[in-house]
Amino acid sequence: SQKIEQNSEALNIQEGKTATLTCNYTNYSPAYLQWYRQDPGRGPVFLLLIRENEKEKRKERLKVTFDTTLKQSLFHITASQPADSATYLCALANNNDMRFGAGTRLTVKP
């Protein structure tokens, strides 16, 4: 069965450091992978999308890598800030189907 695993339920880092979140998957061939941010009691907010034929995507302090051989995506937040504290979800998708990981709760301490 399809499985999407995000490295840890919670990640605590110090302000200014780089946060690295992992998303691994099995039994799935996504055409693209997305990362979302979700704050408590809110819907997810789209951050980045990366296609299966792309290795890396950047947007401001965010960077996503996608390795279809390892079946893994890494999500980096550089120069992290307390405002980056939230739950980050990875989502794998093809044309009409999208599946979410359970999320990693990131806390950035000042």
Add this chain to the structure above:
Amino acid sequence: GAVVSQHPSWVICKSGTSVKIECRSLDFQATTMFWYRQFPKQSLMLMATSNEGSKATYEQGVEKDKFLINHASLTLSTLTVTSAHPEDSSFYICSARGPGLAGAKYEQYFGPGTRLTVT
């Protein structure tokens, strides 16, 4: 751009009653809309996918007669929870996708969610 709204943002209802949740794409045409349910500290679980003008496709284990989905226009989808029970209490989130969005057509945009409490 790409704003999705949901109404209501929260609702409390009595067991046995029905509740309707609306999902609207405000500035784009949503050819496909998705409904998710999320329990506390868990990820989003896809309930159903609906394409405008056709019947929704439900995920395994989701009762289509209990969770009625209508996607009658390119900007509106509704989820009706019929004969609600306390175990239906959850956070319901819709998302929308449309080919008219700038950039990758596969981006999905989420509504703010609806908190349903059944007493």
